[in-house]
Amino acid sequence: MPVERSVYQTALDLLSRRDHFRRELEDKLRRRGLPDDEIEAAIERCGELGLIDDERVGLRFVEVRAASRGWGPRRLAGELQQRGMSYRDAERLASLPPGLAEEALRTALRKLEIRAPAGWWRDGQRRARMVSSLITRGFEAEVAIAAVDALAASRENQNDALDDQ
Numbered sequence: 001m002p003v004e005r006s007v008y009q010t011a012l013d014l015l016s017r018r019d020h021f022r023r024e025l026e027d028k029l030r031r032r033g034l035p036d037d038e039i040e041a042a043i044e045r046c047g048e049l050g051l052i053d054d055e056r057v058g059l060r061f062v063e064v065r066a067a068s069r070g071w072g073p074r075r076l077a078g079e080l081q082q083r084g085m086s087y088r089d090a091e092r093l094a095s096l097p098p099g100l101a102e103e104a105l106r107t108a109l110r111k112l113e114i115r116a117p118a119g120w121w122r123d124g125q126r127r128a129r130m131v132s133s134l135i136t137r138g139f140e141a142e143v144a145i146a147a148v149d150a151l152a153a154s155r156e157n158q159n160d161a162l163d164d165q
Contacts, residue, residue, distance in 0.1 A: 007038040011046055019057045022047070023084025058085055058093045066100050070108030073101070075138025105147055108137050113151070121152035 005013075007029060014020060014028055022043060029039045046052045058080055065071040065079070073094045080090035096104060112130050113120070120126040127148055134144035 006042075007034045008042040008045055010034065011042045012051075015046065015051050019060070020052065021054050021057055021083040021085070022052050025052060054085055054089070055093075058083075058089070062093050062096070063100065066096055066104035067107060070104050070106075070111055070137055072096075072104060072108070072134070072138030072140070072143075074140070075136075078138070105134075105139065105143070108134055108139070109147060109151055121155045127152060 010032065011025060011029060014025060020028070025046070026039060026043055029042070030036070043052065061080065061083075062076050065076060071079075073096055076096075077087075077090040077094035080093060081087060085093070109130075112133050116126060116130065117123075120130070130148045131141070131144045134147060135141055139147070
């Protein structure tokens with residue numbers, strides 16, 4: 001006969017696999033049909049023990065998504081809010097420090113350029129799509145335009161140098 005696990009044990013099991021935001025953990029426990037009062041007690045206990053820390057999880061989330069996926073501040077803030085952070089906290093965590101913001105933009109541009117056709121920088125429509133893609137990734141329009149223009153200029157200069165040889 002299987003032994004019933006407590007809600008707290010189920011929460012610990014989920015947290016042993018990866019960090020969760022508070023609301024994310026609550027949602028997972030609710031989807032399992034567990035009693036709300038026991039979920040709340042388990043969440044409180046995990047919080048008291050420092051096993052749930054939205055600030056810590058949010059910072060790590062921002063670092064990873066910015067560096068590896070090329071997400072900008074607006075997208076990061078929106079994703080944090082979907083995971084249960086307040087607007088103010090999400091905006092604060094998503095305001096990337098300069099080094100990470102530059103890395104996120106470089107990553108995003110690299111991912112976009114991989115899929116772009118050769119000579120994309122000479123096609124105004126293609127450049128506009130790249131700007132649009134950066135905006136979708138959460139970068140401000142001015143930042144996206146400047147980044148695509150700078151990359152296009154560097155590609156044009158590289159191409160001109162090859163033509164001169």
